[in-house]
Amino acid sequence: MSAPDTLALVGAGKMGSALLGGWLAAGVEPGRIAVHDPAPSESLRALAAEKGFALNPPHAAAEAVVLAVKPQALDAVAAGIASLFGRDTFLLSIIAGKTVDNLSARLPVSAILRAMPNTPAAVGRGVTGVFANPATSSDQRAKAQFLLSGVGGVEWVEREALIDAVTAISGSGPAYVFYLVEALAEAGRRLGLPADLALRLARATVEGSGELLHRQPEISAEILRKNVTSPGGTTQAALDVLMAPDGLAELMARAAEAARKRAEDLSG
Numbered sequence: 475m476s477a478p479d480t481l482a483l484v485g486a487g488k489m490g491s492a493l494l495g496g497w498l499a500a501g502v503e504p505g506r507i508a509v510h511d512p513a514p515s516e517s518l519r520a521l522a523a524e525k526g527f528a529l530n531p532p533h534a535a536a537e538a539v540v541l542a543v544k545p546q547a548l549d550a551v552a553a554g555i556a557s558l559f560g561r562d563t564f565l566l567s568i569i570a571g572k573t574v575d576n577l578s579a580r581l582p583v584s585a586i587l588r589a590m591p592n593t594p595a596a597v598g599r600g601v602t603g604v605f606a607n608p609a610t611s612s613d614q615r616a617k618a619q620f621l622l623s624g625v626g627g628v629e630w631v632e633r634e635a636l637i638d639a640v641t642a643i644s645g646s647g648p649a650y651v652f653y654l655v656e657a658l659a660e661a662g663r664r665l666g667l668p669a670d671l672a673l674r675l676a677r678a679t680v681e682g683s684g685e686l687l688h689r690q691p692e693i694s695a696e697i698l699r700k701n702v703t704s705p706g707g708t709t710q711a712a713l714d715v716l717m718a719p720d721g722l723a724e725l726m727a728r729a730a731e732a733a734r735k736r737a738e739d740l741s742g
C-alpha cells in the first residue's frame with residue numbers, strides 16, 4: 475500500500491485535520507500534500523510551517539483529492555476546485571449524504587470513493603466505512619485504503635446506500651457514547667451524587683469499558699456485559715429496564731434511523 479503521488483485536501487476542519495495528522499504520522503512526504511482551506515486555523519498554519527506541506531498553494535491537478543467540507547458548502551466549494559482534477563485524479567469524499575451522483579454532477583471526476591470516518595480518528599482510533607464506485611481502479615482503492623488507515627480501521631461496503639447506515643452507526647456514534655456519559659452522570663446526580671463526582675464516575679466508566687473492549691477483541695460485548703451482571707443483582711435490575719421491549723435497543727434503532735434518513739435528505 476502506498477500514498478498517492480500528490481494529494482489535495484479540501485477542508486481542514488475537525489475531520490480533515492484528523493486525516494492530515496494520520497497521513498503525516500504514516501510518513502506521507504509532506505511535499506506531496508496541498509491543503510486548501512480559506513481560513514486556516516493558527517494550529518494548521520503552525521503545522522504547515524513545521525512539517526512543510528503546502529497551505530493554500532495555487533491549484534494544481536493532484537492524483538487524489540480528499541473532500542472534507544460541510545455538505546451545505548459543497549455547491550460553493552465545487553465551483554472553485556475544478557482545477558485540482560486531472561485525467562487520472564480520484565476523489566475521496568467524506569461528506570455525509572452527498573452521493574456519487576451528486577459529486578460527479580458537480581466535479582470533473584468519475585473515479586469516486588465515499589468514506590465515513592469518525593472523530594476518534596483524531597487519536598488514531600477511528601473507524602471508517604468506505605464505498606468505491608465502479609470507475610475506480612484497484613490501485614486507487616488501495617491508495618484510499620492507505621489514506622484512511624492512517625486514522626484507524628477501514629471497513630469496505632459493497633453498496634453505496636450502506637454509507638448512510640455507516641454514518642448513522644459509527645460516523646455519528648461517538649456522539650451517542652458521549653451523550654451516554656452525560657446521561658449516566660445526570661442519573662447519578664438524581665441519585666444524590668455531587669454533579670462533578672457523578673461526571674467523573676460516568677466518564678471513567680465509559681473510558682474503562684471502552685478500554686476493556688479494545689484490549690480484549692476476542693471477548694464479545696455480550697460476555698463483558700454478563701461479567702458485570704450477577705444473577706438477581708443490581709445490574710440485572712437496571713438491565714431489565716434497559717432491555718425492555720421499549721428500552722435502549724428500540725430507542726437506538728430509532729435514533730440511528732433518524733441519522734440515516736438525515737444523510738439521505740442531505741443528498742441533492
Ligand SMILES: NC(=O)c1ccc[n+]([C@@H]2O[C@H](COP(=O)([O-])OP(=O)(O)OC[C@H]3O[C@@H](n4cnc5c(N)ncnc54)[C@H](OP(=O)(O)O)[C@@H]3O)[C@@H](O)[C@H]2O)c1
Nearest residue numbers: 485486487488489510511513542543544545551569570591
Ligand atoms: N465531524 C465528524 O464527526 C464527521 C465524521 C465523518 C464525516 N464528517 C464529514 O466531514 C465533513 C467535514 O466535517 P467537519 O466536522 O470536519 O467540519 P468542519 O470542522 O466545519 O470542517 C470543514 C472545513 O472546511 C472549510 N471550508 C469551507 N469552505 C471551504 C472551501 N471553499 N475550500 C476549502 N475548505 C473550506 C471550513 O472552513 P470554515 O470553518 O472557515 O468555514 C472548515 O475548516 C462534513 O461533510 C461531514 O459530514 C464529519
